[in-house]
Amino acid sequence: MQIQLLEIIPTYFEKSVITESEIWGRKVVFNQGEHVHIIAPSGSGKTSLIHFIYGMRKDYEGRILYDETNIRDLTLETFSTYRQKNISIIFQDLRLFADQTVRNNLELKRQLNPYHPPQKIDEMAMALGIQDKLGRTARTCSYGEQQRIAIIRSLLQPFNFILLDEPFSHLDDANRLKAFELIKSECELRNASMLFADLKELEFFTNEKRLRL
Amino acid sequence: MQIRNLLNTSKNHLSQWLSYFGLGIGVLLLLSSMQMFIDINKLLKDNNPRKNGYDFISVSKIITNDNMGKDNTFKSDELNDLHRQPTIEATAPLISNQFRVKATAGNVIPFSTDLFLESIDDDFIDTVPPSFKWQPGQQEVPIIFSSDFLEIYNIFAPSQDLPQLSDKTVSSVNIILECYGPNGVQNFKGNIVALSDRINSVLVPKTFMDWSNQNFGGVSTVNPSRIYLKTKDANNPQLLTYLDQKNYHLNKDKTKFGRIKKILQNIVSALGVFGILVIILALMLFSFYLQLMIARSKDNLQLLLTLGYSPDWLSKTVAKTWIPVYIGVIIAAIILTAVMQYFFVQISFAERNDLSYFLHWSVVMVGILLLALSVFSNYRLVKKELYKIV
Known part of the structure; x- marks a missing residue:
């Protein structure tokens, strides 16, 4: 699978702001298997970009293509198929079911299109150090714990691309690395790409294509 | 993990239960009125003088x-004029015998009387058994007897020391028809093959009437004094005005039964329409409840869609949540209708075999159809609401 951004600009942006951007208003191609690190300072439209690519917002000019298909033409029904099979996401604002247990939150995603067996949830929780939180409601978890839940949730489905929007903002360095290694190994398993957007350059993100937003 | 847990169904139980109750009442009304309609149809069928939705009325000249x-028979121009009336579908003359006939009932019943015989087109007789046929040379003459005449006979029979006769036994009575002609008397064996509610007469096959009128009476064409009319509605004012103008006398009494049936069916139909209205109201009430529930669960449903749950699948799943309740409500209504039917038959018509203790299959089918309709309408509504919150 391939994702192409063809001269997209948010409709609410002033054109002068984007002259230094390597993404806004340009042609950008994301090929499956190659990771991309998008460095996006505050206010550069990082979350907007992720939402545009995921099909949640349409207030942009230009075109976004999944392979040859303009996603502006996709129905909600087709989008749901892409979101089940081809594209996963970690939201900056996490978006968990606050009143559900951590395990329910994860199962809700896993059961939609199972890529891993249920035991994998425990393994991943163990790897990120939240194994004892699985029975608690998401509301009672700290933000850092919720961030790790969101990371695990995004890895329970098949995908070609995973969109990451500041996924480690509330993690300490040790947990960042663990989380990054987990995401990376899951990508290798699927020969998938990370589109990793963050405020600043990450030190352990090496050998990847870097784009400034 | 159940999607149901993500729906905010906790509040507003009143409107939810009211809508179930309303749906149950509506379905009950509709199904029971349907069953009543079918029952009335069955009950009034056997005694119904109507045939294929027409009224049959006898017309004669007022004496x-x-x-x-004077000659009070119908002439051919009068017959043609009757034919031309738009309210009259068809006419059939009653041809009477032009010779003397005497009937005796043999040795069993010591009874003998002068008799009249008539014949009419088979189409106009409500009960025509296959045996109602006669060919020259045949000794036995099939007779269709008016059930009114049988009733009159049964009233005066005890005072005359004659046995009373039921519908069944009357066919076994041997009647000897003595036909008086110019060459003496010829006897035939009369056999009552059926009773007629519609035609007040003693009917013989047309072939016998034509043959015997020629043979014994020496006439080939006979002007009828009675005509039967086939009409869509015997109470049509246009028809009645015409008949009054012509000074014709008609027997309206026979059509009353059909009219009662029509009134009853109209009442029951109105009840059914009311049932449909109640069902619509109940479904609307439930749809408000659903809308409220979706509005309350908006965040969760939105997140499910964002995570990749398909709106179609989600609508189906949400709609399916209420299938057990709907099945319960509609099955309860079907059972209640069945119980009502059982007691209705048990109390009122137990001795008659023409009503079934069970529901007609179409009533059950309508129940199932309503179930499908409710679930489908909920599914459509949820889907529409889901697309709104995206």
């Missing part, structure tokens, strides 16, 4: 002091 003793 007054002025025309007494």
Whole structure:
């Protein structure tokens, strides 16, 4: 699978702001298997970009293509198929079911299109150090714990691309690395790409294509 | 993990239960009125003088002091005029015998009387058994007897030391028809093959009437004094005005039964329509409840869609949540209708075999159809609401 951004600009942006951007208003191609690190300072439209690519917002000019298909033409029904099979996401604002247990939150995603067996949830929780939180409601978890839940949730489905929007903002360095290694190994398993957007350059993100937003 | 847990269904139980109750009442009304409609149809069928939705009425000329003793038969131009009336579908003359007939009932019943015989087109007779046929040379003459005449006979029979006869036994009575002609008397064996509610007469096959009128009476064409009319509605004012103008007398009494049936069916139909209205109201009430529930669960449903749950699948799943309740409500209504039918038959018509203790299959089908309709309408509504919150 391939994702192409063809001269997209948010409709609410002033054109002068984007002259230094390597993404806004340009042609950008994301090929499956190659990771991309998008460095996006505050206010550069990082979350907007992720939402545009995921099909949640349409207030942009230009075109976004999944392979040859303009996603502006996709129905909600087709989008749901892409979101089940081809594209996963970690939201900056996490978006968990606050009143559900951590395990329910994860199962809700896993059961939609199972890529891993249920035991994998425990393994991943163990790897990120939240194994004892699985029975608690998401509301009672700290933000850092919720961030790790969101990371695990995004890895329970098949995908070609995973969109990451500041996924480690509330993690300490040790947990960042663990989380990054987990995401990376899951990508290798699927020969998938990370589109990793963050405020600043990450030190352990090496050998990847870097784009400034 | 159940999607149901993500729906905010906790509040507003009143409107939810009210809508179930309303749906149950509506379905009950609709199904029971349907069953009543079918019952009325069955009950009034056997005694119904109507045939294929038509009224059959007998018309003769009014006998007054002025025309007494004159020829009061219908002439061909009068028949043609009757034919031309738009309210009259068809006419059939009653041909009477032009010779003397005497009937005796043999040795069993010591009874003998002068008799009249008539014949009419088979189409106009409500009960025509296959045996109602006669060919020259045949000794046995099939007879269709008016059930009114049988009733009259049964009223005076005890005072005359004659046995009373039921519908069934009357066919076994041997009647000897003595036909008086110019060459003496010829006997035939009369056999009552059926009773007629519609035609007040003693009917014989047309072939016998034509043959015997020629043989014994020496006439080949006979002007009828009675005509049967086939009409869509015997109470049509246009028809009645015409018949009054012509000074024809008609027997309206026979059509009353059909009219009662029509009134009953109209009442029951109105009840059914009311049932449909109640069902619509109940479904609307439930749809408000659903809308409220979706509005309350908006965040969760939105997140499910964002995570990749398909709106179609989600609508189906949400709609399916209420299938057990709907099945319960509608099955309860079907059972209640069945119980009502059982007691209705048990109390009122137990001795008659023409009503079934069970529901007609179409009533059950409508129940199932309503179930499907409710679930489908909920599914459509949820889907529409889901697309709104995206």
